[in-house]
Every structure is written in structure tokens, then in C-alpha cells.
Amino acid sequence: MADIATRVYNHKWKIDPIVRSLIDTDFYKLLMCQSVFRNRPRTNVTFSLINRSHSVRLADLVDEGELREQLDHIRSLGLSRGESTFLRGNTFYGKRQMFRPDFMEWFEGLRLPPYHLEKRDGQYELTFEGAWPEVMLWEIPALSVLMELRSRAVLKTLGRFELQVLYARAMTKLWEKIERLRQIEGLRIADFGTRRRHSFLWQDWCVQAMIEGLGESFIGTSNCLIAMRREVEAIGTNAHELPMVYSALARDDAELARAPYQVLADWHEEHDGNLRIILPDTYGTEGFLQRAPDWLTTWTGIRIDSGDPVQGAETAIRWWQERGEDPRKKLVIFSDGLDVNRIEELSSRFRGRVKVSFGWGTMFTNDFRGLVPGDALAPFSLVCKAVSADGRPTVKLSDNPNKAMGPPDEVERYKRVFGVGHQQAQEVLV
């Protein structure tokens, strides 16, 4: 029997909102937001959406009116009482009151700032400008909205049973991956797929399938809302955004060279244990580690997010050994371009040498490759990045030149300051 009232209520919605909560975002955005709120609250930043997959012409696929409705809806969202209670009361990484009362009070009153939207060459130019702690929270919802509107656009023409079979195939595909992951001894893996997900409901399904299928090996999700609803750990530490903005604000080369360490010094003050994870690749992993102060070697681990992951992990192990640390007590988190083959390969390569965990993203929450004609649901490479801070451009080098960002002259300056030489290019799939 249908619940008539529910049905009527559903029909009253003007739109079917994609993002329905301010905590439908990556947990580390909230951790970073609190750090920024304390240390750099008045920095003015611009975030910009960049589609690295030019062949996916988003502005042709997605109706501008629909996009605006979704973005406007996000601007209407405020933290609910239950969400606030969760953030204030939950244990994150073994710690109560991770979020300080002054931050929570600010967050409870927050509405996301305006956006600027234009069409150009079949793409959307979507930018956000304003105070860093506010603007930074646009990143994940902006990506989720565009990813899901693209999915909806492609799915529009499918029949009811075609749709059901499409999801049946996607479920089967994921389950087969889970069955393979189950074979990996000592696996520790988390969902990092919010930003590139096929849709919210699909991510939620994937997480629940992992909970049942992997048990203790599934350590949690980066999605704060799903972590709350499914009662699993919220996972995440920090991202490139921090060193990029700190570096852009540097007044000279000397300050620039110190900036990435200043980020971690601020972080060090705020967090301990598993939240102390170094993300070393923003301006080249090798140089970053060579010049790192000794207190960084006491951190819990390193996240490898670009370049050849084997080389990245070997570099980290060597660095710990050189600084007198036992790598077997350290954690390496792999989070770049993962799928099951690579997870298997990295697990077996580093077993016993270092603790390993995986942040599985796009190929976890958006592997619809090969499921519709023309592969129109294949994941694509959409990012939303800080492009300037207080009027100065940001730069990212990473360990893969194809992931580099920023004006060419600034890229050259950063390469010089951080001593980055030739880099091996790797294809950026997702």
C-alpha cells in the first residue's frame, strides 16, 4: 500500500535536490575549515570548478536552469539540530569534541556564499569568492551537483527496466570488487568517493555494501552525512588546499619555501594520532621530505595522492629510515586513481614493511564504465580548487605534471623555490 501522504509530499518538491545537507561533504573539509577559521579567517579566496575532461561538454548536457536551482538549494541549507549534535557529540578519530564550541556556533549560523556561473565553450565556469572558511565549503557540493546532474542527463532517456538493469549491473560490478577485496589479508579501506560519485543514493548504497561485504576491513567514509547515518567512522585529514593558499599568501620566496611546513605546524598544534597525516606532494614529495623539520617524522603517516604510488611509498619508507623511524610503525595512505588491481598490488608489495590503508574514490562510487552506449556514464575528471588567495594566484605542482595548476610563470617560480626537476607524467583518468 502506498503512503498517500508521502507521495503527495514528494510531489510538492519543486526540484529533487542533490545535496540536502551541509555535512554531505568530505569530513576533512570540516577539519580544515575549523583550522582555517582559527588561523586564517579573513583570507579572501576564489574557488573555481575545472573540468579536466574536455570531451564531456557539461554545458551541453546539463541545463543551466537546473544547475542554478540545485546551487540555490544548497545556499538555502543550514546545519540541522541533529547534524550539529552529531558534530558536537560524536567521537572522531577517538577524540570527543573534535569541533570547538566557537567553530560550531559559527557553522550553525552559516549559509554558503553566492556563486558565479557562466557558460563558455560547452563548459560551465563556476566560481565562488569570499572568506576562505565559507567559500571552501562549496567545493564538494559543487562537484556532487555537477556529477549527479550529468548522470541524470544521461539517464533521462532510459526505460524503467533498463534503469533497473543498469543499477543491477553497477551493483554486480561493485560486489565483484568487494569479493576480491575480501581476499586481501589485513586490508584497511575507506570511501573517498563523495566528490566524484555517480549520485548520493548510489554512494550511500556502496558504503552499505562495503559495511556488509568487508566488515572490519572497511574503516569508514569521508562523507560526514553518510558516516552519521550509517554509524561508521568519518575519515579524512587535510588536503592540498591548505599549502596552496598558505603558499599564495607568502610575501617572498623564503616565506614560500616555509609555507607548506607552516600548514603542518598549525595542524600539529591542533591534532594528534591518526589525524597527523602528511600530504607531501603539493610541490614535489622528494624535496618536501628532504627539507622537512624533524618533528614531522614523528607524524603518524603519509598520504600518496599523485605520481607513481610505489615510488611515493618507497620514498616515504626511505625517509623514515634515514630519520631513524621504524616504517613498520608508520602508515601510508594511498588515495590516487585506485581500483582493485592496484589495491591488491600495493597491499602485497608493502605488507609487513609499512602499515597501509586505502582511500578509494572514483572507481568505488562511480564505476559506470561500459554500462551505457557511448560510455556516457564513465567517470570524468572534475575538480574544484582554490585558484587565488587575497588576489594572488595559487599553484599546485604535485608529483604528476598533468595535475599541475597555476599561471606558467608562477609554476616556474615554485619549481625553482621547491627544487622540483623533471617529473614523470602520468595519465589522469579520474
Place this chain on the structure above:
Amino acid sequence: MADIATRVYNHKWKIDPIVRSLIDTDFYKLLMCQSVFRNRPRTNVTFSLINRSHSVRLADLVDEGELREQLDHIRSLGLSRGESTFLRGNTFYGKRQMFRPDFMEWFEGLRLPPYHLEKRDGQYELTFEGAWPEVMLWEIPALSVLMELRSRAVLKTLGRFELQVLYARAMTKLWEKIERLRQIEGLRIADFGTRRRHSFLWQDWCVQAMIEGLGESFIGTSNCLIAMRREVEAIGTNAHELPMVYSALARDDAELARAPYQVLADWHEEHDGNLRIILPDTYGTEGFLQRAPDWLTTWTGIRIDSGDPVQGAETAIRWWQERGEDPRKKLVIFSDGLDVNRIEELSSRFRGRVKVSFGWGTMFTNDFRGLVPGDALAPFSLVCKAVSADGRPTVKLSDNPNKAMGPPDEVERYKRVFGVGHQQAQEVLV
């Protein structure tokens, strides 16, 4: 929002009934029932459930108490007002009032007669005895109940997501078949899968998938309830049961030799057009056609239900040609052991030579092969047959000795009377 009342109502059910309607049965059972109700209402028959797949130990898998509850529930069913209206008012095979008022009045008052259930050697001995028109209606619900209780028994240990993925895989499997069938020019195919279905809901899903996926090529379902609910044609004509019982009642060899034709003479009187389909294999197709009276050549077509289907259809074509009929105006219905490969093969072989349609059964509604460990959901060969009539054993020879039934001396007598020589044995998979 859950409908609280619905949830509470569902919890009040003592069991989850498998068969919930007297018309959740094959349409031809109703056609035959009406014929029997008119011509042989007082014949006393025994139907018996026979599991040809000895390795599937039903009595070990399925709890006797649960089985009794399901069978008792079926005995509580009566034709609902809407079902009666449908049977009285619907157009079947282009004809209104297919079911006569006296038959409908009887059917409306009908409750199924008692059953006898015993366990022996890991199998259930389930028999029904009484007036033919009543007992014959047990066949399909008895099979559905045992098939679905077996499915439930196997599925009991699966987790929620394992279950969802199981059905995702089954859906994908079926959809891939539908995608292949879509390529067959001029295909006409019907669902004949009620008796061997994985479950009622699954059959209902399969039919709906065919409606969307095949459009006009899907000509309907043999399941009367699903035909009513999904507003498609109810499909079916007659079965071996009629010649088997008529033959058992024959008082001597001469009457025996005439019996199969008497069945069709009674049928001829009652039905025309597409309902005039010969099922020639009960006592050997070759001899049956050779000795057939000329009026049978004017019938619409032949159903091939055992033996090599190519040979069966070639025999039919030759027979029509010998009798001066144009095979291109005749219909061959294939209904034995079909899956997509064979449907493709038969379609291409007979295209332009004869009209062809397919009654797709077990591999349509129960292809769960390879989906659980130990292949515990693979379909198996369960039948429910008339084994005696007025105290005399029935016999079936068919065009495949592995499908023969009856006491050995009677089988020999029938072979002699119908001039059946050596037969090619074919494996009975389902």
C-alpha cells in the same frame, strides 16, 4: 516515510504466502479445466508430484510444516470478484466469453481438494486425488510452492546486500538475454515459466522486463494472474494431461489408439483459430501425425515439447506438405528446454518456412545458475502429473524416453499400440 499501518498489517501475516490467487496458474489449465468440466467431470484422477532431479533433496531442504502451511493457504483461496470479472469479461485469443457461465459459476465456488503429503528418501510424496476438474488445478500451485520454498531455503543465509546483488546478477543475466532476443527479426515469444519459476515476484519482474525490452515481440504470458495485472495476453492451449487421462480410460487397445484424437475432437468443437494447436508427442509424434484424421491438418499449428526440436518441426512441415497444406501458413510453437542460443538457432532455421513462436519456460523465470555457491539455486526438474484415472495408470511416452512415465508393462503396451520404435534419448535438464 514508512506507511506504519502497512508495516503492522504485514507483520500480522502468519506466513508469507507463495500462491495468493487461484488464477496464479497457467492459462491452459483453465482452458483444459473447462473442457474437462464439460466432457469428463466425474472422472476420478490422482496427480502426483515427481522430482526428476534426485540430487535436490527437497524434504531435507524444505520444512514440512512450512510446506503444509503454504498448501493449506492455497486451499483457503477462492476466486475474487475482480478475477472472476476478468475471466468473464476479458478477450482471450480474440474471443469474448471464452469461459462459459456454468463453468464460471462452478469455478467461483471452488476450493481446492485435500492433499496427501509424506516424506520418503529425502523427497516429498505429494498427491492429490478426486474429481478431475478440481484436482487438475493443483498442478501449478503445487509446483510453484515447492520451487519457491526451495529458493527461500537456499536464500535464508544470505545477507541483505548479498541478496540484492544476487538479484542484480539475475536481472543482468535476463536483460542480456532480452538484448540478444531483440536482434531476432520477427520474433514472437511468450512466458511459459510459471511452473518452474524462482518465485512469483521474480516471474512478475521478468514479464515486465520483457514487456519493456521486447515490445510487440513479447506476445504474452501463460500466467493468468500476471496477464491480468500487466494487461498482456494470456497464452496457452492444451497439454499432455488430456491425452494421458483419456488414454488411461480406454477400455481396449482400439479405444486407446483413438483416445488422443478424441481429445482433439472435443477441443475442436470448443475452440478455433490460435487455440487449435496440436500437441503431438504424448505417444510419439511420427505415428500420431501419420494416423491423424484430415480435419487435424486444418488446425493452426503444432507445439513441439520433447525430442529434437529441429526434427520435430521438420516432421510437422513434411506432414503439412504431404497433406496439401502450406506450412508457411502454419504455426510451430517450441516450448521445450529453450534458452537464447536455441531460440536464435530455431528462428534462423525456420524463418520463411513456417510461422514460429516460442514458449520460454525455466531458463526465462529461473536462470539462477552459477549465482550462489554449490549452484544451490540452479533450476531442477519437478513435475506434477496425472498418474491414474479411475484407478488405471496413465502413460506418457513423449519423443524422449527420459521423459516417459507409467508402469513398464503399460509403457510397452502403449509403444505397441502407437507403433513407437526406438527413440533417441535426450538429457532432461529442466
